[in-house]
Amino acid sequence: MSFVFTHLSSVLTFPMVFGERYELREYSRMTTAGSSEPPGDRQNRDGELIRLMAEGDRRACADLYDRFSRPLYSVALRILNDQSEAEDIVQDVFLALWEKAGSFDVARGSAFGWAITLTRNRAIDRLRTRRRRSTLLSESFVEDLPGGSSTVDPDSADDLIFKEKTIEVRAALATLPAEQVRALELAFFSGLTQQEIAARLSEPLGTVKARIRRGLLKLRDTLTRRHD
């Protein structure tokens, strides 16, 4: 019996070890290229992983998790300010990516954009449900947005892919007026409606809309120029 279990464990673990080796090798190839990998290549690789996921390739899903989990989790945590709920959201998103991978069309946007949209929408849905409950219980509304976990992880090799992009985005935001940055921050992370954002900022609705428009267009133009 012990012989059977010994060999059984060998049979079961070997492919996993092999798979992990594969993942490590593949992952290492991608991450060591990290900061120098051109954005176009990165997006192509993301799209390829989604295509493999559509065919049922779990390793591709594991690869995509390694590439996306940190930014997706960070967004969910920023919105919900709750680690457990943020992990639930990331899990839901990856299961959704797995199920809907076949419907992904690279012509409609990047895989990362798709994953971020799914994460943000689910996090905001949960945040609004929580707020409705809180409102009905007459709880006071949290005045400021959650500032994220106090223990920010240091950048690991896994996240070098996004580190350069993050620096670019922050540099682009530094060129925007403060009021446009504030409007974008509330629009993206707060889960508030247009009217609620206007009320929060004590500004007319038209002004808030114009700030969001100008801020997002300027961000697009700046990021596009950097890649040209």
Add this chain to the structure above:
Amino acid sequence: MIDDRQQELAALYALDLLEGAEATAFTAELRRSAELETLVRELRESSAAYSLTAPQVSPSSELKMRIISRLSDKPAAAVPAAEPAQVLFFRPAVIIPWAIAAGLAMGCFWLVSSFVRTRADHAVLQQQLTLAEVESSSARNQLEAERILSNRQLADATTQVGQLNQQVAQSTEKISEATRVLGETVQQLDRSKSELTTRHTELAQINEKLAAATTLVGELETRLRSEGDLAQFKIATLASMAGNSPQALAVAVWNPKTQQGILRVEKLPALASDKDYQLWLIDPAYPAPVDGGVFTVDPATGHAQVNFKPNQKVNNAAKFAVSLERKGGVPKAEGPILLLGD
């Protein structure tokens, strides 16, 4: 060409901030415009990039395994399975126990994973059901809260309408009062106009009386002068000297008491523009004639009537003379004497 409004809607759409009819209308607009669709895609990518500004935190290490273990099987899965077989090399005698063990293991693994998956699905469904119940309850409560709020707003609106009606009634009263005051003011104005007309008539009558009194005073003065002072007046007739102006004639009346007189001349020649006639009073008390002032005559008739008052006191006006002098007169006679009389 995308205008500002479309840019604004695209930005809001990319951030999922459009709701209701606005979102529906923009989605329809998006289907019709490839350019707009491109803009939305670019803005979505920008907002995805913006997400990287969140403080970067890693999830727990268990999450990856949890997710991978929950991935469902796919019929079209194309996991490369041949590679390990090529790497491994087993003798045929060893393959049979390995195959049995593998079969058993696969069976156990399938049973366990099916059980775990079913249990997880059940938990997820139960969680979703609970969540749906909570959301349903929340929605009911929210509707109830909105109903209460609406009732309160309706009550407030009714109160405001009542207050507005009161204000309208008060305003109407004020308008009536103002109309009444205006009528009284118009009546007073009419009365004032009537009084003013009466006063004007009275003033005209007073003016007439004043004019009559003035005339009477003049007559009295004339009478007094003719009765009392006339004897003191000196009246002199001035005649032409040496044929300078043979037809000229002048009469001077002098009142020594008031040191004033009147000179009336006829048919004196018209003056050149740089000349004046000058009257002189000759008093023996002074070595030179006393200046009586300058005058001009009507160029057509040579007529003039002048009131004069000498610049020195004249006690005995023995003679009067008229000379032709420079314009404005001279302190001592220089020109020819035209008229002389005593």
